[in-house]
Amino acid sequence: MSLTPLKTGLENAMYEVYALKYAERDTPACQFFYRESSHEPVTLHYFVWLILGGPHPVLVDTGFLEDEARQRGIRHYVSPAAMVERAGVRAADVPMVLATHLHYDHWAGHSLFPKAEYWVQREEVAFWTGPCARYDVYRQVANPESLARLVAVNYAGRMRIIEGDREILPGLRVHRVGGHTAGLQIVSVETARGRVVLTSDASHFFRNVERFQPVQIITNLPEMLAAFETIHALAGPEKLIVAGHDPEVAERFKTVEPGIVRIA
Numbered sequence: 001m002s003l004t005p006l007k008t009g010l011e012n013a014m015y016e017v018y019a020l021k022y023a024e025r026d027t028p029a030c031q032f033f034y035r036e037s038s039h040e041p042v043t044l045h046y047f048v049w050l051i052l053g054g055p056h057p058v059l060v061d062t063g064f065l066e067d068e069a070r071q072r073g074i075r076h077y078v079s080p081a082a083m084v085e086r087a088g089v090r091a092a093d094v095p096m097v098l099a100t101h102l103h104y105d106h107w108a109g110h111s112l113f114p115k116a117e118y119w120v121q122r123e124e125v126a127f128w129t130g131p132c133a134r135y136d137v138y139r140q141v142a143n144p145e146s147l148a149r150l151v152a153v154n155y156a157g158r159m160r161i162i163e164g165d166r167e168i169l170p171g172l173r174v175h176r177v178g179g180h181t182a183g184l185q186i187v188s189v190e191t192a193r194g195r196v197v198l199t200s201d202a203s204h205f206f207r208n209v210e211r212f213q214p215v216q217i218i219t220n221l222p223e224m225l226a227a228f229e230t231i232h233a234l235a236g237p238e239k240l241i242v243a244g245h246d247p248e249v250a251e252r253f254k255t256v257e258p259g260i261v262r263i264a
């Protein structure tokens with residue numbers, strides 16, 4: 001599968017992309033990779049991603065609030081809003097958030113960005129307000145209070161509930177892949193270095209997408225495998241793939257200061 005080249009090509013290669021780390025935790029590999037037997041610890045980093053250089057800043061995901069870090073034993077928490085400010089953008093000046101999915105670590109911090117409009121897939125909203133919410137297997141990765149606020153935010157005119165792939169701005173697109181969650185969307189961004197693919201939790205670690213090894217938090221396993229194919233197809237020869245929770249992001253790309261990694 002190959003993607004048609006963007007008509008507007010170079011003139012869209014104006015974006016800069018930053019990964020902003022706001023927390024970390026360890027987990028045994030067997031709790032994380034699908035049918036993995038190893039009990040070796042793996043470290044997850046938690047990120048939001050900031051896209052600059054367009055008509056306005058665009059934030060991908062919102063992180064979570066401090067209470068969540070305490071309850072879940074997550075260390076080195078820094079407010080995602082503080083990280084965005086360290087990257088030079090006031091949290092109240094973020095007009096657009098692309099919410100890749102509604103797990104607690106991607107959505108529970110949305111109130112930190114009070115002026116933003118949140119773009120999320122219709123299937124994702126349906127899932128977290130639907131029949132599976134009663135089961136602990138999904139409850140574990142949800143923050144119900146922040147999910148309840150979907151309704152209030154929607155009636156305040158600040159939700160953009162979309163379906164499928166969409167060009168958000170010239171050279172900036174979302175692609176619905178599902179798999180890990182019902183309506184997971186990934187983000188592609190044209191930059192001077194080539195096309196960056198922000199996989200979010202379509203690939204927590206580089207190992208997921210590179211070895212086609214799924215995570216074990218899933219709604220649809222074949223869709224998760226197809227998502228790996230989509231990531232490879234979207235990424236150009238530069239392979240600017242950014243895994244969603246991998247500490248190696250800081251080594252594969254350029255760390256400009258602690259917690260701030262310039263992708264392109």
Ligand SMILES: [Zn+2]
Nearest residue numbers: 103105106201
């Ligand atoms: Zn996540």
